[in-house]
Amino acid sequence: MNRAASTSRNGDLPIRTRIRAFEGRVWKRLKRDKWMYLLLTPGLLYFIIFKYVPMWGIALAFKNYQPFTGFWHSEWVGLEHFRNFFQNPDFFRILRNTLLLSLYNLIFFFPAPIILALLLNEVRKAFFKRTIQTLIYIPHFISMVIVGSISYVVLTTEGGIVNELLFQFTGQKINFLADPGWFRPIIIIQTIWKECGFGTIIFLAALAGVDVEQYEAAVVDGASRWRQMWHITLPSIRSTIIILLILRMGDVLENGFDQIYVMQNALNREVSDVFDTYVYLMGITQGAFSYSTAVGLFKAIIGVLLVFSSNYLAKRFGQSGIY
Known part of the structure:
Protein backbone atom coordinates (compact mmCIF):
# COMPACT_ATOMS: atom_id res chain seq x y z
CA MET A 1 0.00 0.00 0.00
CA TYR A 65 -39.63 43.14 -11.26
CA GLN A 66 -41.25 45.12 -8.48
CA PRO A 67 -39.11 47.74 -6.67
CA PHE A 68 -40.75 46.94 -3.31
CA THR A 69 -40.04 43.20 -3.52
CA GLY A 70 -36.51 43.70 -4.82
CA PHE A 71 -34.42 42.04 -7.50
CA TRP A 72 -34.10 38.59 -5.93
CA HIS A 73 -37.66 38.21 -4.66
CA SER A 74 -39.50 39.38 -7.80
CA GLU A 75 -41.63 36.77 -9.57
CA TRP A 76 -39.94 34.72 -12.30
CA VAL A 77 -42.06 34.89 -15.50
CA GLY A 78 -39.70 33.41 -18.10
CA LEU A 79 -40.29 34.63 -21.67
CA GLU A 80 -43.56 36.42 -20.94
CA HIS A 81 -42.17 39.91 -21.61
CA PHE A 82 -40.69 38.80 -24.93
CA ARG A 83 -44.04 37.33 -26.01
CA ASN A 84 -45.83 40.54 -25.03
CA PHE A 85 -43.31 42.58 -26.98
CA PHE A 86 -43.56 40.51 -30.16
CA GLN A 87 -47.36 40.53 -29.98
CA ASN A 88 -47.49 44.27 -29.36
CA PRO A 89 -48.90 46.20 -32.36
CA ASP A 90 -46.04 48.70 -31.96
CA PHE A 91 -43.37 46.02 -32.55
CA PHE A 92 -43.41 46.03 -36.35
CA ARG A 93 -43.70 49.82 -36.52
CA ILE A 94 -40.69 50.28 -34.25
CA LEU A 95 -38.75 47.58 -36.08
CA ARG A 96 -39.51 49.19 -39.45
CA ASN A 97 -38.47 52.65 -38.28
CA THR A 98 -35.25 51.33 -36.74
CA LEU A 99 -34.27 49.25 -39.76
CA LEU A 100 -35.03 52.06 -42.22
CA LEU A 101 -32.83 54.51 -40.31
CA SER A 102 -30.03 51.93 -40.11
CA LEU A 103 -30.38 51.19 -43.83
CA TYR A 104 -30.15 54.89 -44.70
CA ASN A 105 -27.09 55.18 -42.46
CA LEU A 106 -25.42 52.27 -44.27
CA ILE A 107 -26.24 53.70 -47.69
CA PHE A 108 -25.47 57.37 -47.11
CA PHE A 109 -23.38 57.76 -43.95
CA PHE A 110 -21.07 54.75 -44.01
CA PRO A 111 -19.49 55.57 -47.42
CA ALA A 112 -19.20 59.28 -46.60
CA PRO A 113 -16.00 59.06 -44.44
CA ILE A 114 -14.41 56.79 -47.06
CA ILE A 115 -15.14 59.23 -49.87
CA LEU A 116 -13.98 62.18 -47.78
CA ALA A 117 -10.77 60.38 -46.82
CA LEU A 118 -10.06 59.58 -50.49
CA LEU A 119 -10.61 63.21 -51.43
CA LEU A 120 -8.39 64.48 -48.62
CA ASN A 121 -5.73 62.00 -49.66
CA GLU A 122 -5.59 63.72 -53.04
CA VAL A 123 -4.91 67.17 -51.53
CA ARG A 124 -1.22 67.90 -51.91
CA LYS A 125 -1.00 71.22 -50.02
CA ALA A 126 -0.39 70.25 -46.38
CA PHE A 127 -1.77 73.56 -45.05
CA PHE A 128 -5.11 73.19 -46.83
CA LYS A 129 -5.31 69.52 -45.91
CA ARG A 130 -4.77 70.19 -42.19
CA THR A 131 -7.24 73.12 -42.27
CA ILE A 132 -9.97 71.02 -43.88
CA GLN A 133 -9.35 68.16 -41.46
CA THR A 134 -9.66 70.48 -38.47
CA LEU A 135 -12.88 72.03 -39.75
CA ILE A 136 -14.60 68.71 -40.41
CA TYR A 137 -13.46 67.19 -37.08
CA ILE A 138 -14.97 69.97 -34.94
CA PRO A 139 -18.67 68.90 -35.22
CA HIS A 140 -17.84 65.56 -33.58
CA PHE A 141 -17.21 67.33 -30.28
CA ILE A 142 -20.54 69.17 -30.35
CA SER A 143 -23.32 67.72 -28.22
CA MET A 144 -26.27 66.24 -30.08
CA VAL A 145 -28.51 68.58 -28.11
CA ILE A 146 -26.63 71.51 -29.67
CA VAL A 147 -26.96 69.89 -33.11
CA GLY A 148 -30.71 69.58 -32.55
CA SER A 149 -30.91 73.21 -31.48
CA ILE A 150 -29.01 74.31 -34.59
CA SER A 151 -31.36 72.23 -36.74
CA TYR A 152 -34.35 73.85 -35.07
CA VAL A 153 -33.01 77.36 -35.63
CA VAL A 154 -32.17 76.64 -39.27
CA LEU A 155 -35.33 74.73 -40.21
CA THR A 156 -38.09 76.37 -38.16
CA THR A 157 -40.88 78.09 -40.06
CA GLU A 158 -40.55 81.16 -37.84
CA GLY A 159 -37.39 82.85 -39.10
CA GLY A 160 -35.43 79.74 -40.10
CA ILE A 161 -32.91 80.54 -42.83
CA VAL A 162 -33.95 77.56 -45.00
CA ASN A 163 -37.63 78.47 -44.92
CA GLU A 164 -36.85 82.14 -45.46
CA LEU A 165 -34.95 81.26 -48.63
CA LEU A 166 -37.74 78.94 -49.76
CA PHE A 167 -40.27 81.69 -49.19
CA GLN A 168 -38.19 84.15 -51.20
CA PHE A 169 -37.98 81.79 -54.20
CA THR A 170 -41.27 79.84 -54.03
CA GLY A 171 -43.55 81.84 -51.76
CA GLN A 172 -44.09 78.79 -49.53
CA LYS A 173 -42.64 77.35 -46.35
CA ILE A 174 -42.12 73.71 -45.33
CA ASN A 175 -42.53 72.56 -41.76
CA PHE A 176 -39.46 70.29 -41.77
CA LEU A 177 -39.56 69.64 -38.02
CA ALA A 178 -43.17 68.41 -37.95
CA ASP A 179 -43.44 66.68 -41.33
CA PRO A 180 -42.85 62.90 -40.86
CA GLY A 181 -41.47 62.66 -44.39
CA TRP A 182 -38.53 64.92 -43.51
CA PHE A 183 -37.58 63.26 -40.22
CA ARG A 184 -35.27 60.57 -41.63
CA PRO A 185 -33.44 62.87 -44.10
CA ILE A 186 -32.79 65.36 -41.28
CA ILE A 187 -31.39 62.60 -39.03
CA ILE A 188 -29.07 61.33 -41.80
CA ILE A 189 -27.85 64.84 -42.64
CA GLN A 190 -27.15 65.53 -38.96
CA THR A 191 -25.21 62.27 -38.64
CA ILE A 192 -23.11 62.96 -41.73
CA TRP A 193 -22.35 66.52 -40.68
CA LYS A 194 -21.43 65.56 -37.11
CA GLU A 195 -19.55 62.26 -37.53
CA CYS A 196 -18.27 62.11 -41.09
CA GLY A 197 -15.12 64.13 -40.44
CA PHE A 198 -14.15 62.19 -37.35
CA GLY A 199 -14.73 58.91 -39.18
CA THR A 200 -12.10 59.82 -41.75
CA ILE A 201 -9.35 59.44 -39.12
CA ILE A 202 -9.33 55.64 -39.42
CA PHE A 203 -9.35 55.67 -43.20
CA LEU A 204 -6.65 58.33 -43.45
CA ALA A 205 -4.51 56.22 -41.12
CA ALA A 206 -5.10 53.22 -43.39
CA LEU A 207 -4.24 55.29 -46.47
CA ALA A 208 -0.98 56.37 -44.84
CA GLY A 209 0.15 52.74 -44.95
CA VAL A 210 -0.29 52.32 -48.71
CA ASP A 211 2.99 51.62 -50.48
CA VAL A 212 4.04 54.71 -52.45
CA GLU A 213 5.91 52.56 -54.96
CA GLN A 214 2.60 51.22 -56.23
CA TYR A 215 1.54 54.73 -57.22
CA GLU A 216 4.90 55.37 -58.86
CA ALA A 217 4.58 52.16 -60.88
CA ALA A 218 1.03 53.12 -61.88
CA VAL A 219 2.21 56.55 -63.08
CA VAL A 220 4.88 54.87 -65.19
CA ASP A 221 2.19 52.65 -66.72
CA GLY A 222 0.12 55.73 -67.54
CA ALA A 223 -2.69 55.19 -65.01
CA SER A 224 -4.87 58.20 -64.29
CA ARG A 225 -5.66 59.43 -60.76
CA TRP A 226 -9.03 57.70 -60.95
CA ARG A 227 -7.41 54.40 -61.96
CA GLN A 228 -4.88 54.70 -59.16
CA MET A 229 -7.66 55.26 -56.66
CA TRP A 230 -9.76 52.38 -57.97
CA HIS A 231 -7.01 49.78 -58.38
CA ILE A 232 -4.54 50.76 -55.60
CA THR A 233 -6.10 52.95 -52.93
CA LEU A 234 -9.43 51.20 -52.44
CA PRO A 235 -8.00 47.62 -52.44
CA SER A 236 -5.39 48.73 -49.91
CA ILE A 237 -8.03 49.86 -47.40
CA ARG A 238 -10.57 47.14 -48.23
CA SER A 239 -9.83 45.15 -45.05
CA THR A 240 -10.40 48.26 -42.91
CA ILE A 241 -13.70 48.97 -44.66
CA ILE A 242 -14.91 45.40 -44.13
CA ILE A 243 -13.97 45.35 -40.43
CA LEU A 244 -15.78 48.63 -39.80
CA LEU A 245 -18.79 47.38 -41.78
CA ILE A 246 -18.93 44.22 -39.65
CA LEU A 247 -18.79 46.29 -36.46
CA ARG A 248 -21.44 48.60 -37.91
CA MET A 249 -23.79 45.64 -38.36
CA GLY A 250 -23.83 45.23 -34.59
CA ASP A 251 -25.49 48.66 -34.33
CA VAL A 252 -28.29 47.99 -36.81
CA LEU A 253 -30.89 48.26 -34.04
CA GLU A 254 -29.01 51.11 -32.35
CA ASN A 255 -29.93 54.52 -33.77
CA GLY A 256 -28.73 56.79 -30.96
CA PHE A 257 -31.25 57.77 -28.31
CA ASP A 258 -30.17 61.38 -27.79
CA GLN A 259 -30.38 62.37 -31.47
CA ILE A 260 -33.79 60.77 -32.03
CA TYR A 261 -35.21 62.05 -28.75
CA VAL A 262 -34.14 65.63 -29.42
CA MET A 263 -35.74 65.66 -32.89
CA GLN A 264 -38.87 63.72 -31.91
CA ASN A 265 -42.23 65.40 -31.42
CA ALA A 266 -45.91 64.44 -31.38
CA LEU A 267 -46.33 65.07 -35.12
CA ASN A 268 -43.48 62.84 -36.36
CA ARG A 269 -43.73 60.11 -33.69
CA GLU A 270 -45.14 57.63 -36.20
CA VAL A 271 -41.74 57.48 -37.98
CA SER A 272 -39.44 58.56 -35.15
CA ASP A 273 -40.25 55.84 -32.62
CA VAL A 274 -37.30 53.41 -32.55
CA PHE A 275 -36.09 50.81 -30.06
CA ASP A 276 -34.02 53.34 -28.10
CA THR A 277 -36.90 55.76 -27.52
CA TYR A 278 -39.30 52.88 -26.89
CA VAL A 279 -37.07 51.48 -24.13
CA TYR A 280 -36.94 54.94 -22.54
CA LEU A 281 -40.71 55.36 -22.82
CA MET A 282 -41.54 51.99 -21.29
CA GLY A 283 -38.73 51.79 -18.74
CA ILE A 284 -38.37 55.33 -17.43
CA THR A 285 -41.69 57.07 -18.01
CA GLN A 286 -43.99 54.06 -17.46
CA GLY A 287 -41.88 52.07 -14.99
CA ALA A 288 -42.02 48.78 -16.94
CA PHE A 289 -38.45 47.87 -16.02
CA SER A 290 -38.64 44.17 -16.85
CA TYR A 291 -40.40 44.78 -20.15
CA SER A 292 -37.90 47.44 -21.26
CA THR A 293 -35.01 45.16 -20.22
CA ALA A 294 -36.45 42.44 -22.46
CA VAL A 295 -36.55 44.88 -25.37
CA GLY A 296 -32.96 45.92 -24.73
CA LEU A 297 -31.85 42.29 -24.49
CA PHE A 298 -33.57 41.55 -27.80
CA LYS A 299 -31.59 44.40 -29.40
CA ALA A 300 -28.31 43.10 -27.98
CA ILE A 301 -28.92 39.51 -29.15
CA ILE A 302 -29.77 40.62 -32.68
CA GLY A 303 -26.66 42.82 -32.76
CA VAL A 304 -24.40 39.95 -31.70
CA LEU A 305 -25.97 37.60 -34.26
CA LEU A 306 -25.50 40.16 -37.04
CA VAL A 307 -21.84 40.67 -36.12
CA PHE A 308 -21.12 36.93 -36.17
CA SER A 309 -23.11 36.43 -39.38
CA SER A 310 -21.43 39.28 -41.26
CA ASN A 311 -18.02 38.13 -40.04
CA TYR A 312 -18.80 34.60 -41.28
CA LEU A 313 -19.85 35.92 -44.70
CA ALA A 314 -16.71 38.05 -44.93
CA LYS A 315 -14.59 34.96 -44.23
CA ARG A 316 -16.52 32.93 -46.82
CA PHE A 317 -15.75 35.55 -49.48
CA GLY A 318 -12.05 35.46 -48.63
CA GLN A 319 -11.89 38.70 -46.65
CA SER A 320 -10.34 39.27 -43.23
CA GLY A 321 -12.88 39.46 -40.41
CA ILE A 322 -12.64 40.70 -36.85
CA TYR A 323 -11.49 37.30 -35.55
Whole structure:
Protein backbone atom coordinates (compact mmCIF):
# COMPACT_ATOMS: atom_id res chain seq x y z
CA MET A 1 0.00 0.00 0.00
CA ASN A 2 2.82 2.35 0.86
CA ARG A 3 4.49 1.44 -2.38
CA ALA A 4 1.34 2.28 -4.36
CA ALA A 5 0.97 5.60 -2.56
CA SER A 6 4.61 6.38 -3.25
CA THR A 7 4.12 5.58 -6.95
CA SER A 8 1.02 7.79 -7.04
CA ARG A 9 2.90 10.66 -5.46
CA ASN A 10 5.80 10.17 -7.85
CA GLY A 11 3.37 10.12 -10.78
CA ASP A 12 1.87 13.43 -9.68
CA LEU A 13 5.29 15.03 -9.23
CA PRO A 14 5.90 16.07 -12.87
CA ILE A 15 2.48 17.76 -13.08
CA ARG A 16 3.11 19.68 -9.88
CA THR A 17 6.53 20.63 -11.13
CA ARG A 18 5.08 21.99 -14.34
CA ILE A 19 2.46 23.92 -12.40
CA ARG A 20 5.11 25.45 -10.15
CA ALA A 21 7.23 26.31 -13.21
CA PHE A 22 4.22 27.95 -14.84
CA GLU A 23 3.42 29.93 -11.71
CA GLY A 24 7.06 30.98 -11.50
CA ARG A 25 6.98 32.26 -15.07
CA VAL A 26 3.74 34.15 -14.42
CA TRP A 27 5.03 35.83 -11.29
CA LYS A 28 8.31 36.62 -13.02
CA ARG A 29 6.45 38.27 -15.88
CA LEU A 30 4.18 40.17 -13.48
CA LYS A 31 7.20 41.41 -11.56
CA ARG A 32 9.03 42.38 -14.73
CA ASP A 33 6.04 44.26 -16.28
CA LYS A 34 4.38 45.42 -13.06
CA TRP A 35 4.09 49.04 -14.20
CA MET A 36 2.41 48.02 -17.47
CA TYR A 37 -0.15 45.94 -15.57
CA LEU A 38 -0.65 48.84 -13.18
CA LEU A 39 -1.55 51.03 -16.16
CA LEU A 40 -3.98 48.33 -17.27
CA THR A 41 -5.79 48.29 -13.91
CA PRO A 42 -8.07 51.39 -14.39
CA GLY A 43 -9.33 50.14 -17.74
CA LEU A 44 -9.82 46.63 -16.37
CA LEU A 45 -11.76 47.96 -13.38
CA TYR A 46 -13.90 50.09 -15.70
CA PHE A 47 -14.97 47.07 -17.74
CA ILE A 48 -15.57 44.93 -14.67
CA ILE A 49 -17.63 47.53 -12.80
CA PHE A 50 -19.55 49.14 -15.66
CA LYS A 51 -19.73 46.34 -18.24
CA TYR A 52 -19.67 42.92 -16.57
CA VAL A 53 -21.27 43.55 -13.17
CA PRO A 54 -24.38 45.21 -14.71
CA MET A 55 -24.93 42.06 -16.80
CA TRP A 56 -26.72 40.63 -13.77
CA GLY A 57 -29.49 43.04 -14.64
CA ILE A 58 -30.32 40.90 -17.69
CA ALA A 59 -32.26 38.65 -15.31
CA LEU A 60 -34.86 41.44 -15.06
CA ALA A 61 -36.05 40.48 -18.55
CA PHE A 62 -37.23 37.14 -17.15
CA LYS A 63 -38.81 38.49 -13.96
CA ASN A 64 -41.79 40.64 -13.09
CA TYR A 65 -39.63 43.14 -11.26
CA GLN A 66 -41.25 45.12 -8.48
CA PRO A 67 -39.11 47.74 -6.67
CA PHE A 68 -40.75 46.94 -3.31
CA THR A 69 -40.04 43.20 -3.52
CA GLY A 70 -36.51 43.70 -4.82
CA PHE A 71 -34.42 42.04 -7.50
CA TRP A 72 -34.10 38.59 -5.93
CA HIS A 73 -37.66 38.21 -4.66
CA SER A 74 -39.50 39.38 -7.80
CA GLU A 75 -41.63 36.77 -9.57
CA TRP A 76 -39.94 34.72 -12.30
CA VAL A 77 -42.06 34.89 -15.50
CA GLY A 78 -39.70 33.41 -18.10
CA LEU A 79 -40.29 34.63 -21.67
CA GLU A 80 -43.56 36.42 -20.94
CA HIS A 81 -42.17 39.91 -21.61
CA PHE A 82 -40.69 38.80 -24.93
CA ARG A 83 -44.04 37.33 -26.01
CA ASN A 84 -45.83 40.54 -25.03
CA PHE A 85 -43.31 42.58 -26.98
CA PHE A 86 -43.56 40.51 -30.16
CA GLN A 87 -47.36 40.53 -29.98
CA ASN A 88 -47.49 44.27 -29.36
CA PRO A 89 -48.90 46.20 -32.36
CA ASP A 90 -46.04 48.70 -31.96
CA PHE A 91 -43.37 46.02 -32.55
CA PHE A 92 -43.41 46.03 -36.35
CA ARG A 93 -43.70 49.82 -36.52
CA ILE A 94 -40.69 50.28 -34.25
CA LEU A 95 -38.75 47.58 -36.08
CA ARG A 96 -39.51 49.19 -39.45
CA ASN A 97 -38.47 52.65 -38.28
CA THR A 98 -35.25 51.33 -36.74
CA LEU A 99 -34.27 49.25 -39.76
CA LEU A 100 -35.03 52.06 -42.22
CA LEU A 101 -32.83 54.51 -40.31
CA SER A 102 -30.03 51.93 -40.11
CA LEU A 103 -30.38 51.19 -43.83
CA TYR A 104 -30.15 54.89 -44.70
CA ASN A 105 -27.09 55.18 -42.46
CA LEU A 106 -25.42 52.27 -44.27
CA ILE A 107 -26.24 53.70 -47.69
CA PHE A 108 -25.47 57.37 -47.11
CA PHE A 109 -23.38 57.76 -43.95
CA PHE A 110 -21.07 54.75 -44.01
CA PRO A 111 -19.49 55.57 -47.42
CA ALA A 112 -19.20 59.28 -46.60
CA PRO A 113 -16.00 59.06 -44.44
CA ILE A 114 -14.41 56.79 -47.06
CA ILE A 115 -15.14 59.23 -49.87
CA LEU A 116 -13.98 62.18 -47.78
CA ALA A 117 -10.77 60.38 -46.82
CA LEU A 118 -10.06 59.58 -50.49
CA LEU A 119 -10.61 63.21 -51.43
CA LEU A 120 -8.39 64.48 -48.62
CA ASN A 121 -5.73 62.00 -49.66
CA GLU A 122 -5.59 63.72 -53.04
CA VAL A 123 -4.91 67.17 -51.53
CA ARG A 124 -1.22 67.90 -51.91
CA LYS A 125 -1.00 71.22 -50.02
CA ALA A 126 -0.39 70.25 -46.38
CA PHE A 127 -1.77 73.56 -45.05
CA PHE A 128 -5.11 73.19 -46.83
CA LYS A 129 -5.31 69.52 -45.91
CA ARG A 130 -4.77 70.19 -42.19
CA THR A 131 -7.24 73.12 -42.27
CA ILE A 132 -9.97 71.02 -43.88
CA GLN A 133 -9.35 68.16 -41.46
CA THR A 134 -9.66 70.48 -38.47
CA LEU A 135 -12.88 72.03 -39.75
CA ILE A 136 -14.60 68.71 -40.41
CA TYR A 137 -13.46 67.19 -37.08
CA ILE A 138 -14.97 69.97 -34.94
CA PRO A 139 -18.67 68.90 -35.22
CA HIS A 140 -17.84 65.56 -33.58
CA PHE A 141 -17.21 67.33 -30.28
CA ILE A 142 -20.54 69.17 -30.35
CA SER A 143 -23.32 67.72 -28.22
CA MET A 144 -26.27 66.24 -30.08
CA VAL A 145 -28.51 68.58 -28.11
CA ILE A 146 -26.63 71.51 -29.67
CA VAL A 147 -26.96 69.89 -33.11
CA GLY A 148 -30.71 69.58 -32.55
CA SER A 149 -30.91 73.21 -31.48
CA ILE A 150 -29.01 74.31 -34.59
CA SER A 151 -31.36 72.23 -36.74
CA TYR A 152 -34.35 73.85 -35.07
CA VAL A 153 -33.01 77.36 -35.63
CA VAL A 154 -32.17 76.64 -39.27
CA LEU A 155 -35.33 74.73 -40.21
CA THR A 156 -38.09 76.37 -38.16
CA THR A 157 -40.88 78.09 -40.06
CA GLU A 158 -40.55 81.16 -37.84
CA GLY A 159 -37.39 82.85 -39.10
CA GLY A 160 -35.43 79.74 -40.10
CA ILE A 161 -32.91 80.54 -42.83
CA VAL A 162 -33.95 77.56 -45.00
CA ASN A 163 -37.63 78.47 -44.92
CA GLU A 164 -36.85 82.14 -45.46
CA LEU A 165 -34.95 81.26 -48.63
CA LEU A 166 -37.74 78.94 -49.76
CA PHE A 167 -40.27 81.69 -49.19
CA GLN A 168 -38.19 84.15 -51.20
CA PHE A 169 -37.98 81.79 -54.20
CA THR A 170 -41.27 79.84 -54.03
CA GLY A 171 -43.55 81.84 -51.76
CA GLN A 172 -44.09 78.79 -49.53
CA LYS A 173 -42.64 77.35 -46.35
CA ILE A 174 -42.12 73.71 -45.33
CA ASN A 175 -42.53 72.56 -41.76
CA PHE A 176 -39.46 70.29 -41.77
CA LEU A 177 -39.56 69.64 -38.02
CA ALA A 178 -43.17 68.41 -37.95
CA ASP A 179 -43.44 66.68 -41.33
CA PRO A 180 -42.85 62.90 -40.86
CA GLY A 181 -41.47 62.66 -44.39
CA TRP A 182 -38.53 64.92 -43.51
CA PHE A 183 -37.58 63.26 -40.22
CA ARG A 184 -35.27 60.57 -41.63
CA PRO A 185 -33.44 62.87 -44.10
CA ILE A 186 -32.79 65.36 -41.28
CA ILE A 187 -31.39 62.60 -39.03
CA ILE A 188 -29.07 61.33 -41.80
CA ILE A 189 -27.85 64.84 -42.64
CA GLN A 190 -27.15 65.53 -38.96
CA THR A 191 -25.21 62.27 -38.64
CA ILE A 192 -23.11 62.96 -41.73
CA TRP A 193 -22.35 66.52 -40.68
CA LYS A 194 -21.43 65.56 -37.11
CA GLU A 195 -19.55 62.26 -37.53
CA CYS A 196 -18.27 62.11 -41.09
CA GLY A 197 -15.12 64.13 -40.44
CA PHE A 198 -14.15 62.19 -37.35
CA GLY A 199 -14.73 58.91 -39.18
CA THR A 200 -12.10 59.82 -41.75
CA ILE A 201 -9.35 59.44 -39.12
CA ILE A 202 -9.33 55.64 -39.42
CA PHE A 203 -9.35 55.67 -43.20
CA LEU A 204 -6.65 58.33 -43.45
CA ALA A 205 -4.51 56.22 -41.12
CA ALA A 206 -5.10 53.22 -43.39
CA LEU A 207 -4.24 55.29 -46.47
CA ALA A 208 -0.98 56.37 -44.84
CA GLY A 209 0.15 52.74 -44.95
CA VAL A 210 -0.29 52.32 -48.71
CA ASP A 211 2.99 51.62 -50.48
CA VAL A 212 4.04 54.71 -52.45
CA GLU A 213 5.91 52.56 -54.96
CA GLN A 214 2.60 51.22 -56.23
CA TYR A 215 1.54 54.73 -57.22
CA GLU A 216 4.90 55.37 -58.86
CA ALA A 217 4.58 52.16 -60.88
CA ALA A 218 1.03 53.12 -61.88
CA VAL A 219 2.21 56.55 -63.08
CA VAL A 220 4.88 54.87 -65.19
CA ASP A 221 2.19 52.65 -66.72
CA GLY A 222 0.12 55.73 -67.54
CA ALA A 223 -2.69 55.19 -65.01
CA SER A 224 -4.87 58.20 -64.29
CA ARG A 225 -5.66 59.43 -60.76
CA TRP A 226 -9.03 57.70 -60.95
CA ARG A 227 -7.41 54.40 -61.96
CA GLN A 228 -4.88 54.70 -59.16
CA MET A 229 -7.66 55.26 -56.66
CA TRP A 230 -9.76 52.38 -57.97
CA HIS A 231 -7.01 49.78 -58.38
CA ILE A 232 -4.54 50.76 -55.60
CA THR A 233 -6.10 52.95 -52.93
CA LEU A 234 -9.43 51.20 -52.44
CA PRO A 235 -8.00 47.62 -52.44
CA SER A 236 -5.39 48.73 -49.91
CA ILE A 237 -8.03 49.86 -47.40
CA ARG A 238 -10.57 47.14 -48.23
CA SER A 239 -9.83 45.15 -45.05
CA THR A 240 -10.40 48.26 -42.91
CA ILE A 241 -13.70 48.97 -44.66
CA ILE A 242 -14.91 45.40 -44.13
CA ILE A 243 -13.97 45.35 -40.43
CA LEU A 244 -15.78 48.63 -39.80
CA LEU A 245 -18.79 47.38 -41.78
CA ILE A 246 -18.93 44.22 -39.65
CA LEU A 247 -18.79 46.29 -36.46
CA ARG A 248 -21.44 48.60 -37.91
CA MET A 249 -23.79 45.64 -38.36
CA GLY A 250 -23.83 45.23 -34.59
CA ASP A 251 -25.49 48.66 -34.33
CA VAL A 252 -28.29 47.99 -36.81
CA LEU A 253 -30.89 48.26 -34.04
CA GLU A 254 -29.01 51.11 -32.35
CA ASN A 255 -29.93 54.52 -33.77
CA GLY A 256 -28.73 56.79 -30.96
CA PHE A 257 -31.25 57.77 -28.31
CA ASP A 258 -30.17 61.38 -27.79
CA GLN A 259 -30.38 62.37 -31.47
CA ILE A 260 -33.79 60.77 -32.03
CA TYR A 261 -35.21 62.05 -28.75
CA VAL A 262 -34.14 65.63 -29.42
CA MET A 263 -35.74 65.66 -32.89
CA GLN A 264 -38.87 63.72 -31.91
CA ASN A 265 -42.23 65.40 -31.42
CA ALA A 266 -45.91 64.44 -31.38
CA LEU A 267 -46.33 65.07 -35.12
CA ASN A 268 -43.48 62.84 -36.36
CA ARG A 269 -43.73 60.11 -33.69
CA GLU A 270 -45.14 57.63 -36.20
CA VAL A 271 -41.74 57.48 -37.98
CA SER A 272 -39.44 58.56 -35.15
CA ASP A 273 -40.25 55.84 -32.62
CA VAL A 274 -37.30 53.41 -32.55
CA PHE A 275 -36.09 50.81 -30.06
CA ASP A 276 -34.02 53.34 -28.10
CA THR A 277 -36.90 55.76 -27.52
CA TYR A 278 -39.30 52.88 -26.89
CA VAL A 279 -37.07 51.48 -24.13
CA TYR A 280 -36.94 54.94 -22.54
CA LEU A 281 -40.71 55.36 -22.82
CA MET A 282 -41.54 51.99 -21.29
CA GLY A 283 -38.73 51.79 -18.74
CA ILE A 284 -38.37 55.33 -17.43
CA THR A 285 -41.69 57.07 -18.01
CA GLN A 286 -43.99 54.06 -17.46
CA GLY A 287 -41.88 52.07 -14.99
CA ALA A 288 -42.02 48.78 -16.94
CA PHE A 289 -38.45 47.87 -16.02
CA SER A 290 -38.64 44.17 -16.85
CA TYR A 291 -40.40 44.78 -20.15
CA SER A 292 -37.90 47.44 -21.26
CA THR A 293 -35.01 45.16 -20.22
CA ALA A 294 -36.45 42.44 -22.46
CA VAL A 295 -36.55 44.88 -25.37
CA GLY A 296 -32.96 45.92 -24.73
CA LEU A 297 -31.85 42.29 -24.49
CA PHE A 298 -33.57 41.55 -27.80
CA LYS A 299 -31.59 44.40 -29.40
CA ALA A 300 -28.31 43.10 -27.98
CA ILE A 301 -28.92 39.51 -29.15
CA ILE A 302 -29.77 40.62 -32.68
CA GLY A 303 -26.66 42.82 -32.76
CA VAL A 304 -24.40 39.95 -31.70
CA LEU A 305 -25.97 37.60 -34.26
CA LEU A 306 -25.50 40.16 -37.04
CA VAL A 307 -21.84 40.67 -36.12
CA PHE A 308 -21.12 36.93 -36.17
CA SER A 309 -23.11 36.43 -39.38
CA SER A 310 -21.43 39.28 -41.26
CA ASN A 311 -18.02 38.13 -40.04
CA TYR A 312 -18.80 34.60 -41.28
CA LEU A 313 -19.85 35.92 -44.70
CA ALA A 314 -16.71 38.05 -44.93
CA LYS A 315 -14.59 34.96 -44.23
CA ARG A 316 -16.52 32.93 -46.82
CA PHE A 317 -15.75 35.55 -49.48
CA GLY A 318 -12.05 35.46 -48.63
CA GLN A 319 -11.89 38.70 -46.65
CA SER A 320 -10.34 39.27 -43.23
CA GLY A 321 -12.88 39.46 -40.41
CA ILE A 322 -12.64 40.70 -36.85
CA TYR A 323 -11.49 37.30 -35.55
